Amino acid sequence: MSAFTSARPSRRPNPRMLAACAVAAAGLAITGGGVYAALNATAFNTAPQAASSGTLSLTMASNGTGFSQGISNLAPGDTVNRYISLTQGDTMDGKDITLGVADGTPTLLTTSATKGLHVTVTSCPTAWTPGTGAGTCSGATTVLLASTPLSTLTAAPVSVKSGVNAASSVLNLQISLALPDQTETVTNGVAPAGTIQGLSSALTWTFGETQRTATVTGS
Incomplete structure (x- = not known):
């Protein structure tokens, strides 16, 4: 007998058996689908x-x-008034109003809290009537922002009104800019260091608000 035995030939799958299995699997898939x-x-x-x-x-x-x-030719102690109206849109209430100021050409007028300009904001229930001096209001005025250095507003917006701003409402404002009293001595036509004289600024006033408080309603 030889030391090596020959391997049995492998059996090939019966094609008829494979076809039968495929048909059975398909039947199971259809049956399984029907269950769901x-x-x-x-x-x-x-x-x-x-x-x-x-x-x-x-x-x-x-x-x-x-x-x-x-505004031009301000002297220490001067106050200049300007008048604007803010109108709330007619579809949604707003809430709270802030005021910020940007200066395109910063100087001591807007960077110094002591020498620079100060601003006061006052509201009137009706439109202000501008005058040669302070304007007139046909109602009770409300100071929304007491005298505040403009440098504060250029650093960050500040609150000028809290609460709801009803749709279509109008806020009538007097904006007062004042140059504080201060003393300087000009010697032989030369202004002292850090003078407040001869300066100019380019101011952009920005009022902001947020939406009203979100609500949950059933009707």
Whole structure:
């Protein structure tokens, strides 16, 4: 007998058997799918429901003498008044109002808390009537911002009004700019170091607000 035995030839799969298995598997798949079949139902509104979002807006307008009218030749102790109106948009209430100021050409007028300009904001329930001096209000005035260095407003916006700003409401404001009293001595035509004289600024006044408090309603 030889030391090596010959390996048995491998059997090839029977094609008929493979076909039968495939048919059986397909039958099981169909049967399995049938097990999970179920009835379904849906319901929907036949008339579309309207839904819309509101718009938050705040617009500014001059009242006679506004920010578009420049201020010149200020002397220490002077106060200049300007008048504007802020109108709330007509679809959504706002909340709280802040005021910030940017200076395109910073000088001591807007960077010094002691020498620079100070601002006061006063509201009137009706439109202000500008005058040669302080304007007049046909109602009780409210100081929204007491005298504050303009440098504070250029650093960050400050609050000038808290609470709800009702849609379509108008806020009538008097903006008073004052150059504080201070003493300087000009010697032989030469101003001292750190003088407040001969300076100019380019001011942009920005009022901001937030949306009203979000609500949950059932009607």
